[in-house]
Amino acid sequence: MAQDQMMPPSMYCRKCGYQLAGLSENRCPECGRPFDPSNPRTFLRHPKGWRVRQWLRRIAWGLLALAVASAIALAVTIAVLHSRWKAQDRAITAIRQAGGRVSIDTPERSLALPILFGCRMNRGFNPGPAQYRAGLLGRRFAYLNDRAVEVLLFNGPLVVGRNRVVVYDAWQDIPVDDAWLANLRNLPYVMSVLIASTEMTDAGLEHFRGMGSLHTLFLRCPRVTQSAVDQLQRSLPRANVKTLRQPPASAPASAPQSGGG
Numbered sequence: 001m002a003q004d005q006m007m008p009p010s011m012y013c014r015k016c017g018y019q020l021a022g023l024s025e026n027r028c029p030e031c032g033r034p035f036d037p038s039n040p041r042t043f044l045r046h047p048k049g050w051r052v053r054q055w056l057r058r059i060a061w062g063l064l065a066l067a068v069a070s071a072i073a074l075a076v077t078i079a080v081l082h083s084r085w086k087a088q089d090r091a092i093t094a095i096r097q098a099g100g101r102v103s104i105d106t107p108e109r110s111l112a113l114p115i116l117f118g119c120r121m122n123r124g125f126n127p128g129p130a131q132y133r134a135g136l137l138g139r140r141f142a143y144l145n146d147r148a149v150e151v152l153l154f155n156g157p158l159v160v161g162r163n164r165v166v167v168y169d170a171w172q173d174i175p176v177d178d179a180w181l182a183n184l185r186n187l188p189y190v191m192s193v194l195i196a197s198t199e200m201t202d203a204g205l206e207h208f209r210g211m212g213s214l215h216t217l218f219l220r221c222p223r224v225t226q227s228a229v230d231q232l233q234r235s236l237p238r239a240n241v242k243t244l245r246q247p248p249a250s251a252p253a254s255a256p257q258s259g260g261g
């Protein structure tokens with residue numbers, strides 16, 4: 001309190017904004033306007049335009065904070081998407097090398113990511129060299145929106161189109177074993193996995209535990225036991241985990257006939 005009283009009062013001319021504190025005469029030396037230090041109505045407490053400048057300063061700081069926060073959020077998003085994409089890309093390569101097929105899609109539920117980053121124009125199963133539509137950040141980040149959503153680990157007829165049909169009866173084996181299936185853990189968006197393998201056992205099912213995105217896991221793997229399937233189903237209550245029956249041993253899986261089944 002005592003310190004406040006020792007400070008000279010801040011006074012500025014109402015007309016020209018000149019600083020009036022410490023003058024011997026109660027008259028503005030700049031414009032000649034008289035003032036009375038005992039009457040606050042005859043002078044300004046702050047320089048002219050002070051309030052406007054104060055608000056502009058606050059807005060500028062707010063915008064700066066917003067810009068910094070946005071830049072950090074964008075950098076974190078890119079880093080997360082990029083690390084997921086790298087892992088996913090390795091898994092896609094492994095699936096193709098094993099003879100499987102992957103359906104690549106772009107998220108449609110949220111439009112924010114495709115608008116910001118862009119998206120793949122050619123989608124579906126093994127769509128070949130990627131073609132991208134640019135987002136607000138240009139085309140260079142569009143690959144980050146690639147999502148492997150469906151994996152087919154079998155050979156067999158597949159009618160791809162508006163009404164895609166998987167011909168369950170004509171699946172042929174792909175030799176993927178339990179260790180290989182660890183690749184699928186790198187697909188954070190995968191919704192549907194279909195496997196026909198005589199090499200896969202119950203141990204292979206462990207890789208699907210904790211795959212929260214999974215809707216469907218269809219198996220035609222004779223060495224996988226029903227109790228292991230039931231156990232996995234209990235740990236993935238929202239997914240449909242199912243064993244498909246084996247095709248008749250005599251049936252030659254040669255000419256794909258989409259009419260059957």
Ligand SMILES: [Zn+2]
Pocket residue numbers: 013014015016017018028029030031032033
């Ligand atoms: Zn003045």
